[in-house]
Amino acid sequence: MKQLIVIPCYNTHIYINNLISDIYKNTSTDILVIDDGSSPKISFEKDKLTNLKIIRNDINKGKGHALKKGFLYAKENNYTHVITLDGDLQHDPYEINKFILEDKGIDFLIGYRELRRPMPLSRIISNTITSKIISLILNKNIRDSQCGYRRYRLKKIDFNSNSSNGYIFESEILLKSVNKLSVLKNIPIKVIYDGSPSHINKFTDTIKFIKLILKHIIA
Template identity: 35%
Template sequence: MDFLTRFVPGRVGIDPRPSQMSRIGLTFEIGYLTLFPIYLLSFCFLKPSYTFFCHFMRVEPFLLTFGKTEVQLKVDLSDIGVVIPAFNAEKTIGNIVKELLVYGFKKKSIIVVNDGSNDRTDEVVTKLGLSIVTHNKNMGKGAALKHGFCAARTRNLKNVFTLDADGQHKVSEIKDFLKLKGHYDLIIGLRNNVVNMPFLRRIVNRMTSLVISLLSKEYVPDVQCGFRYINLKIFNKVRLKTNNYQTESEIVIKAVRNRYRIGFVPISTVYSNEKSYINPFIDTIRFIKMAIGFLWR
């Protein structure tokens, strides 16, 4: 009987996977010292010292529970969709869609937004019997997400998952989000294997997560993860203005400020050799511009 269940500080969910239970990690990652001034500021604005110990030192507290932790759920997926922003994803998008169909999602519930791809992304998706939302030119991940959310609403879906089109996320882990969907309005994947994440991306992710935590006054351990569960009702109050990679951060800040419930679920991540379309310089400038804008609101 497994009795250790792990959780992430803040408004978080239980991770019920026994394989993860025994790992109470304390991992110091080289490079985070450059962010030390930001961590010091966190003491002034965030909830207790979770920020320092759990973000900087990667300490993960635990709770004691009893009984079986694995729960087999039969969930009605009729009002749940999947939004996938895709740009030049012909090599990976087909397998993702097939896995979603096997999982139980209907074709009409899978919304692929082709963001101006110049490869066969459109063709691969339509051959699988899906209708696709297409941008004539590349408009950015945020714009693709927004159009995907609108399409989901027109199809009478109440909730959506978002997945990256590069195959980085495991469809099989959707069940871990579904176990918590009644408790949170927004559930974000928390990537475990950051050691395999490209070093620059790891540092940027830590930095942006800290900034968003400061702006929202709520601990957000992984703001950039694209694997999410979203109750579409949050967009009754949340109005998105950005169109690129910073949109995912904008969703978090505005959801917290509108008092929606946010949780996190540990996920595994597959890093391939597929090209990343993030521009470290331009997208960082866009993020800073967005963050500065929130300082005055």
């Protein structure tokens, strides 16, 4: 099993070096950072460059686009599994081994947060509804469809046909890739919410989610 940690980043300068340091305290697994048009560009201290590669987008193209770049890089470099987490320290790097050490036969390893405060009530409601809808469509128990702390078995995911470039990508990849034979497991992770502004647009992303569901049902 050859694993790659993929971290999409957009203007996470104040977090990223601490995040990489904390990951290195737990594992020597290769890391790929996708700098999605940050201004100024994300940079790393020299001691962070072991086992780390960075790919840059000149302009911000969205989290989904960044993840697709990460999956493509992993495929081209013969990785078998990709672990994803956000670059703003809202996913605890000290939990990375929960994903690294799991059975290699699991196709989709999805982190889930116990949905309670300090998360905003609107986010709790949104996440609960979207998770139940996707679980119903796929006939799988997906406890947190919006959580980006995951591990994918690369040969089991269809990322090339995903049309979403934004946050909705993480829902679309499940709808496009999970089937009745997929081995899927939910694992608990800590809730970390510091009140930082979200890049998610509640209205437009809700509309995109509805369109995604309708498109999947019609197809």
